Amino acid sequence: MTILKTVAEVREVVRRWHSQGLSVGLVPTMGYLHEGHASLIDKSAEQNDKTVVSVFVNPMQFGPSEDLDSYPRDLNRDADIVSAHGGNVIFNPEPEEMYHSDFSSFVDMTVLTDELCGLSRPVHFRGVCTVVTKLFNIVKPDRAYFGQKDAQQLAVIKHMVSDLNMDIEIIGCPIVRESDGLAKSSRNTYLNREERKAAVVLSETIKLGETLVKNGETDCAGILAKMKANIDKEPLAEIDYVKIVDASTMQQIEKIDRPILCAMAVYIGKTRLIDNFFTE
Numbered sequence: 001m002t003i004l005k006t007v008a009e010v011r012e013v014v015r016r017w018h019s020q021g022l023s024v025g026l027v028p029t030m031g032y033l034h035e036g037h038a039s040l041i042d043k044s045a046e047q048n049d050k051t052v053v054s055v056f057v058n059p060m061q062f063g064p065s066e067d068l069d070s071y072p073r074d075l076n077r078d079a080d081i082v083s084a085h086g087g088n089v090i091f092n093p094e095p096e097e098m099y100h101s102d103f104s105s106f107v108d109m110t111v112l113t114d115e116l117c118g119l120s121r122p123v124h125f126r127g128v129c130t131v132v133t134k135l136f137n138i139v140k141p142d143r144a145y146f147g148q149k150d151a152q153q154l155a156v157i158k159h160m161v162s163d164l165n166m167d168i169e170i171i172g173c174p175i176v177r178e179s180d181g182l183a184k185s186s187r188n189t190y191l192n193r194e195e196r197k198a199a200v201v202l203s204e205t206i207k208l209g210e211t212l213v214k215n216g217e218t219d220c221a222g223i224l225a226k227m228k229a230n231i232d233k234e235p236l237a238e239i240d241y242v243k244i245v246d247a248s249t250m251q252q253i254e255k256i257d258r259p260i261l262c263a264m265a266v267y268i269g270k271t272r273l274i275d276n277f278f279t280e
Helices: 007-019 035-047 075-084 124-139 151-163 186-190 193-198 200-214 220-232
Strands: 002-004 024-029 050-055 089-091 143-147 169-173 237-246 260-268 271-278
Touching (some): 002 007, 007 024, 007 050, 007 124, 024 124, 035 143, 035 169, 050 075, 075 089, 089 124, 124 143, 143 151, 151 169, 151 260, 186 271, 193 200, 200 220, 200 260, 220 237, 220 260
Parallel strands (some): 002 089, 024 050, 050 089, 143 169
Antiparallel strands (some): 237 260, 260 271
């Protein structure tokens, strides 16, 4: 397993692989890898001859008051995980390598980014779309792997690839959870013991919503009211949003009569965590 720091180095390695007829998978990450990331690397290693894992804390997708500086980083630990799960290359550029001093080109999107995390983090998805497009252009992978915990991101990337006729297959992988149900996240490390215990309210509320829908509830307002009431029982929890949207458009709906995404963002103390469930 090799760690590369420059665009030129990655392109040279991938060019050699492609000349040998080898398929390439890409797993874009911001590092501080956990079992959720490992499941993406596993899937890529299973489906491709070679796997590139990007480890880049992308400054463009962070707002001015967000946790860019404090976001956890441990490249040595990440390298051990990538190697153990069949990755071949880590691309770990400095911000200056990805965004030169005169950088002025961006990839943006409307509609799908108007709700959920796009509403509460207005610069986020422009940063995501821009950096992912750059990674696709640098690595030129056959397939790229994203976790379903970031459900809106997955929908945005799929739509971007379709809109821009990118020749790449986007593969979503299931949420990986802790034994008590909390979705795996690099930001879980921010939680103290009391907050970690309180954070289980997210997955418990997701289960509540899933049960209501499976039992035939179709009124979105009623479902959301019960889910919010459950979160409000936890003193350390503060709701950013809990919403039900059309799974294709990410727009809010009043009645469940189509595939939906039910997604939430909740602050536990100062830490913002997300979770979701889909229906088909």
